[in-house]
Amino acid sequence: MARVYNFSAGPAMLPEPVLSRARDEMLEWRGSGMCVAEMSHRGKEFMSIAAQAEADLRELLAVPSNYKVLFLQGGASTQFAAIPMNLLRGAASADYLNTGSWSKKAISEARRYGQVHVAASTEAERFTRAPGQDELTLSDDAAYVHYTPNETIEGVEFPYVPDVGDKPLVADMSSTILSRPIDVSRFGLIYAGAQKNIGPAGLVIVIVREDLLGQTLPATPTMLDYKVQADNDSMYNTPPTYAWYLAGLVFEWLKGIGGLQAMGKINARKAELLYKTIDDSGFFKNPVEPASRSWMNVPFTLANPELDDTFIKEAKAANLTTLKGHRSVGGMRASIYNAMPIEGVEALVGFMQEFERKHG
């Protein structure tokens, strides 16, 4: 079997040049006599790999110098606790926007550490759009405002960055980071699990403004204290070295294709092609309001849900895999992250049109 087009929501496809490099360097990284996974994290070889990865990420996202970039573990779900623990900073409450399944998880965990004011919710509309700026009911005493720019499960993406005045804006960018340029200075903290657009699962990146560090809740585990991690360059203990290295290879690949401006154009074309196919069809349907449609995660349903299994099966036979929708939503979902080439989306679109002709 050849390599497939894998539409998994994460862990997801990695760029083939990255995998080839990793394969070629598996037994020995550049004359070091060892695999990167075997290197002491405090040795000069790994330190250079780690520093280069951070520098490349900073360059890609144009991270201002008053932000720390942390390479941590535990996924976004661990950050759901770490964020209130680090950012409540004496305040009793925080504002959260409720725009999908991952927002809800973040809210539920934050409630264990402080009060959560839901400053907007689209739950009554089954999370089929992002709320507008004028719908946000921000509170004066909130320590920060949290939102999920792209909801992986519902396929809803904010078409704008909320204006939250002088409050720190906190964003779970797990499924959108690096998909296009962003203005980091608009945010107090950005976090992202790696397993969609960064690298393998087991790494989570936190980009945090320095003035927000250093005032944690008393029960905060030392490993979840951003200041401790920042002061130790993410090496308070042994970091996930091999995942960090693979992320670095992804950053290098992104730079090679022209950075986020170029990547954003490719992603826009991929998303446009897929949504147009869905909208032009009488057979496939995406429930999300067009202005809020995700570039990365495209859920869609078939006119006849009894054909779902046939769709999955025939798609797999055509080397198009992991298209089943999340159990909470049903139908299909095509995740088309950075590493999914336009050829993969073209193949999917061709398959969908053929499927409609055959079964529609």
Next chain:
Amino acid sequence: MARVYNFSAGPAMLPEPVLSRARDEMLEWRGSGMCVAEMSHRGKEFMSIAAQAEADLRELLAVPSNYKVLFLQGGASTQFAAIPMNLLRGAASADYLNTGSWSKKAISEARRYGQVHVAASTEAERFTRAPGQDELTLSDDAAYVHYTPNETIEGVEFPYVPDVGDKPLVADMSSTILSRPIDVSRFGLIYAGAQKNIGPAGLVIVIVREDLLGQTLPATPTMLDYKVQADNDSMYNTPPTYAWYLAGLVFEWLKGIGGLQAMGKINARKAELLYKTIDDSGFFKNPVEPASRSWMNVPFTLANPELDDTFIKEAKAANLTTLKGHRSVGGMRASIYNAMPIEGVEALVGFMQEFERKHG
């Protein structure tokens, strides 16, 4: 350059057959059309990899059926907080044995969640031996007893498993797990960072008796709640899939060489050879009492510390790397984990004898 003998304390050498397999499967795992790092953690391919790894680990360690095996993130340092959060279970205090740098870190973090009674300490003797059973001053009201069977930095290993009556015995086995057979039923909880004898950094394994689950401190992050992780088969969120897969390859390799009985014999020979070389020499010295010497981490000093840099440099030229001692101890340290072949220890010993002849 060829592959080197790498004496790093962790991340450390991985078995070459494991790396070769990982290299061969990097672009495509067994006809799946994808790298393991690209697989959905909920798909049947990765679920089979995860289940096989757990089954093999259970077989290697003969884990009784009333224990859960968890594949988590954040290293042993995150467990330093998770353990009191999960195991204090209404009690005010726990007993800790203070036998080296890692014990001290565990104690310091536990003090943030409850009282710590130090039930034995060898700090006054600079951690050069394990305390005897008759030296342990266990308390009646401790929720559990924590110790570090092998201290990675000092090279001190308990030659016995402490008898703590009916208290749960909790062990940080990061640098000794899988080095020889153990009786898991003697422990309430065993934890181990992967980057020494299990696999790459970014994975930590917790083996916990089921009756200890489910009574956490209020501020415990959901991700650190063992019961949540056990109920979700370590997939409450996306686990570190690639690290889990590599760990599975290591377990398979261990089974192939005959399991822990066979591994233990090899490790005993390796350690004996190195300690004998040190003891027979008038030039090298190991400060640890013979009965408490670690099979895995062998610190040693040179009669003339001014030769330390020369030793490191000449060793590196002989393809023997990462021998510098921990900054807190100085001198040299040879970590000879499972993946270090006997040939590596023979090469080191030969080099040491030659060095002594030349410089002694």
